[in-house]
Amino acid sequence: MMNNSLVKTPMPVQPPEERNRNFGEVALGYTAEQAMSEAARCLNCKNRPCVGGCPVSVAIPDFIALVKEGKFEEAYEVISRYSCLPAVCGRVCPQENQCEKFCVRGIKGEPVAIGRLERFVADFHAKEGKTPEKPPQNGRRVAVVGSGPAGLSCAGELARRGYEVTVFEALHVAGGVLVYGIPEFRLPKDIVAREVEGLKALGVNIVTNAVAGRTFTVEELKKEGFEAVFLGTGAGLPNFMGIKGENAKGVFSANEYLTRVNLMKAYEEGSETPIYRAKKVAVVGGGNVAMDAARTAKRLGAEVTIVYRRSRAELPARREEAEHAEEEGVVFRLLANPKEILTDGEDNVVGMKCIEMELGEPDASGRRRPVEKAGSEFMLEADCVIMALGTSPNPLLKRTTAGLETGRRGEIVADEGGRTSLEGVFAGGDAVTGSATVILAMGAGKRAAASIDEYLKNK
Ligand code: FAD
Ligand code: SF4
DSSP: OOOOOSSOOOOOBOOHHHHTTOOSOSBOOOOHHHHHHHHTTOOOOTTOHHHHTSTTOOOHHHHHHHHHTTOHHHHHHHHHTTOSOHHHHHHHSOGGGTGGGGOGGGGTSOOOOHHHHHHHHHHHHHHHSOOOOOOOOOSOEEEEEOOSHHHHHHHHHHHHTTOEEEEEOSSSSSOTHHHHTSOTTTSOHHHHHHHHHHHHHTTOEEEOSOOBTTTBOHHHHHHTTOSEEEEOOOOOEEOOOOOBTTTSBTEEEHHHHHHHHHTTOTTSTTOSSOOOOOSEEEEEOOSHHHHHHHHHHHHTTOEEEEEESSOGGGOOSOHHHHHHHHHTTOEEEESEEEEEEEEOTTSBEEEEEEEEEEEEEEOTTSSEEEEEEEEEEEEEEOSEEEEOOOEEOOTHHHHHSTTOOBOTTSOBOOOTTOBOSSTTEEEOTHHHHSSOOHHHHHHHHHHHHHHHHHHHHHO
8 A cells, every 4th residue: 555645754863852862773773564664655657766866776666676675685685685784874975965865755845764674684684685696606705905885895896706805904993984983873883884794704814914016016916826816995184274283282183082082982871982071172063973973972972063154954964863863952053163272282172163154155066165254263162172074084095006197186996897097906985085975985886896896707
């Protein structure tokens, strides 16, 4: 039976006043009944506009039709033909700008909750589904450097085609930003671990604490018998503003702050990694990273203000993340920009001198350029400042890999299929595009796997 409701089946969530004091997941997931009822809103459109909005072209109406009939494991099989991280994508993809943006149901009401249904199906499979079997191996070895979504999806695709894949990861845990950046309350780490275990079952070998450019070079990997190398090293180098006071005690990049909390569990009693317990935190930036840092600081007991130089309409963060942050008590100081970080005699942060902004003509990004309002300086009290201003690829691989072409911001130059300037070396994800999204990194890893397969078959 069709469900003609104009709105999505609501997602059960932890109440804001409770969740802003714990690190448990905010959204709790649909029950089977809720998932089937939401799936019954789908019109199974002939021209499938939602599929066109998905960067990896998941057969959305097909999997939703199976959810509607209660065939959840079959629905998982459909999704897994296109995506190797559905439990992750169902949670963190910006669906409102992708599949759901094109959903026909969205014309007169809310689109079908495609992301929530994907998450339901992936979580069902994790509880009830089968572990994948290791496919027959072809004896050819491929190295993958970096274990974020780009590296993991490249490794998974190649393992399914019979290659012997080894993933080298600089950190002590696999998952990239999924484990060190995105907080537990949005993406529980056991979900990422589960996806990594699935890859291991396919035969992927994961070596942690292995830094390309330090522990070994790309050339050495080739000499050791890896016939192709995929570089999925991400964009983990934080940007700063270059203003006075940025080196003071109490100023963090969002990456460092989040890594301490997410990866090192600095908030847990007895953790060996210290965390800076601040009372008033200012977070500079308006993207997902800024929201994550702000909501983390809130959970650690601080009063938190986000300082962003444009208006609400230009906030680059997912709408849901900004709304969740606000519900949890994070204050937004929009159209404002820091000028200087203020310190006491011992170089501790005591506040931030800011200036109000207004929006002028559109800039190269198409967004209206923020300009300072003369004479509008103001002080913001803070004992901690977190800079969430974007990141760039780390220059280590460029410095240690002769002939690897890189662009102006240090990004590796690669074509649509991930081919770089070096024969047998491929790249994809944030390392090529600069910081982007999980699904785009995954798509790039998948396309590179197809190119590697083609390259090795013709070699
Ligand atoms: P990464 O995930 O960065 O993985 C790269 C891996 O390579 C890392 O594990 C790194 O340790 C390793 N590495 C680096 N150098 C070396 C080396 N020399 N040797 C060995 N290993 C190396 N996207 C969304 O779609 N939705 C969101 O809600 C969202 N929220 C985000 C929140 C935060 C806090 C951050 C930081 C990013 C967020 N993103 C989000 C962006 C998304 O996570 C990234 O675009 C995506 O993870 C990029 O994947 P990747 O595989 O290219 O790189
Ligand atoms: Fe279903 Fe929306 Fe896709 Fe149509 S556009 S098939 S209603 S999800």
